[in-house]
Amino acid sequence: MKALSLRMRLVLVILPPLLLVSVLLGWWRFEVAQRTSEELFDRSLLSAALAISRDVAISEGDALSPGTRRVISDAGGGELFYHVTGPGGIYVTGYAYPPRPETKVERDVPFYYVAQYRGEEMRVLRLIESRTIGNLSGETVVTVWQRVSERRAFARELALRAAALIAGLMTALALVIWFGVQIGLRPLNDLQDAIRKRSPDDLGPIRRAVPKEVSGIVSTLNRLFGQVQDSIETHQAFISDAAHQLRNPAAAVLALAETLPDVRDPAARTARHHELIKAARWSARLSEQLLSLERLRYDTGTAMSPLDLNRVVEETCRSFAPKALSGDLDFVMDTAPDPLVVAGNPVLLGEAVMNLLENALTHGGPDLRSIAVRTLPDGDKCVVLIEDDGEGIPEDQTDAAFRRFSQLRNGEGSGLGLAIVEQIVQRHGGTVRLDNGTGGLTVRLALPRL
Structure with a gap:
């Protein structure tokens, strides 16, 4: 109609x-x-x-x-x-x-x-x-x-x-109103013509003089233009960073795949084969994290339902356990005796916990010997603690750790894990904090309790 x-x-x-x-x-x-x-x-x-x-x-x-x-x-x-x-x-x-x-x-x-x-x-x-x-x-x-x-x-x-x-x-009054309204709306028509003549790349603020009754619409449009401009710039920066990050694993997979047929020694061929698998997994993990980060930014309709946080943590730890045990680590899980009911999405929360575990494994350093996961109630919050005895993060660099593609030390990893964790926790109305103890690092993830 x-x-x-x-x-x-x-x-x-x-x-x-x-x-x-x-x-x-x-x-x-x-x-x-x-x-x-x-x-x-x-x-x-x-x-x-x-x-x-x-x-x-x-x-x-x-x-x-x-x-x-x-x-x-x-x-x-x-x-x-x-x-x-x-x-x-x-x-x-x-x-x-x-x-x-x-x-x-x-x-x-x-x-x-x-x-x-x-x-x-x-x-x-x-x-x-x-x-x-x-x-x-x-x-x-x-x-x-x-x-x-x-x-x-x-x-x-x-x-x-x-x-x-x-x-x-x-x-006479009807005619006056009809034509008077048309004359009164002329600034809106002029504003419409001015906006129509803009190019798609012109997202600058509207600076035309408009009546007081229309100034609110113009200010809202200007704010919207600013938000769209910021979103475009952020998206372009993300695409640029993502292209840069994907270039290295893609090049590594290509180089290993090209040199693999030339390796004749069985032991060297097996080692090169394992390196190729490792590079492919790294590339796949990076692509998965990039997609997760974009999904979190633009998918605001994530379904939330009551769930037991203990169950999510248990399932995630079972999936991570083989990787931790293969590295000869002490991997401990201790969940609260009573259910910790929160409103959330089990897939996103599981991904957040998995990212924290992989961060601990990847960036714990050569002295990493143990990773412990605990869940406990804390007033009106449900808390997940992930503790390791690795190198930890300096206190003056904790803010930088949550930035995308931020790597505090050279090595493996994409710098997306903590950024994804922070967005998932914020989507659930919670907080995430990094605490440096006497040794290692403790990540405290807190969600509102139902």
């Missing part, structure tokens, strides 16, 4: 509330128009009633003056009907049979009501006053009425005019 454009999103966010407000405003304006028309028409009825009452009093019951008739026809906003009775209920002037009220009407107070007249709904005003017509004195009743439909038509016209005005304003 195609996502909406940012402009359309902004329009959809802004316009619906405005439309709702306009509907509410139109409804309110219609109600106001109704009340306004009622007030205007009631006032016109009152004006007509007062004019008629005045004319009746002045003319002593004769016909209404032309001015009063003109007021009745023009000022009423529609056709007006009237009826006047003098003292004693004597008919004076107007239409016959006016609409009657259902309740008693007070004197000298305009009384409004709604009634039926010839099948139509009428708004009626009845005004009772004390008057003297000729030689008669008494109450004069002036009744004026008007069609309710004309009032409603007038109110509807007012409401429609207001609705047309609101609709026009909403249309």
Whole structure:
């Protein structure tokens, strides 16, 4: 499903509330128009009633003056009907049979009501006053009425005019929002064009002036560009170092393989054959460590599950034992009596322990006589200790030992073992530490305990 454009999103966010407000405003304006028309028409009825009452009093019951008739026809906003009775209920002037009220009407107070007249709904005003017509004195009743439909038509016209005005304003506002948003988003379009024109090798920071609302996106992009640049540089350095490290074992395997057919002495041929196997194993181990290091850097979805650290260490030590015993070493394993449950990946943890054991065997020196592996609980940690009585590592070089391809002394090894161990332990939320005792080296690997 195609996502909406940012402009359309902004329009959809802004316009619906405005439309709702306009509907509410139109409804309110219609109600106001109704009340306004009622007030205007009631006032016109009152004006007509007062004019008629005045004319009746002045003319002593004769016909209404032309001015009063003109007021009745023009000022009423529609056709007006009237009826006047003098003292004693004597008919004076107007239409016959006016609409009657259902309740008693007070004197000298305009009384409004709604009634039926010839099948139509009428708004009626009845005004009772004390008057003297000729030689008669008494109450004069002036009744004026008007069609309710004309009032409603007038109110509807007012409401429609207001609705047309609101609709026009909403249309103009929608156009202003549509084009205004487009103009407001122009810096984003310019930024998009600038990024599109960049070459794939240009990962420098964006230095364009952008609105404050976009500065966060630009700063995030700049940070991302920096991270990508660092990752590329690190990857390129790794490839360069890996190519350099693989060149030596590959050259050694090739040289031994090329010279092997020329060796005629059986003893020398056997020795050269063992050297070839050793070089091939070294090359394979280096390739495996390089792949493990890259997998740890980029594979962040490693499955973690509860496991017994004792079991992982035991299986790893069983795999390593033949190699240690073939070197005439004392190899001891002592695991904790109770399970040491941690959250981890058994393959990665086994590889970390194996790297530590091979490091001890490879870099222990000629005086190496024993390697001991122990597991024990330590508060909320599960600890693996790997101790040897070899040459150890000077304290001022422990940090360098964890760097990739770092070799403190010339000899065998790739310089990747401790780097891989550190990344595996960090992936499991643990720590690894090198301790130099009275002799040899102790590696302390600690993982969070479940």
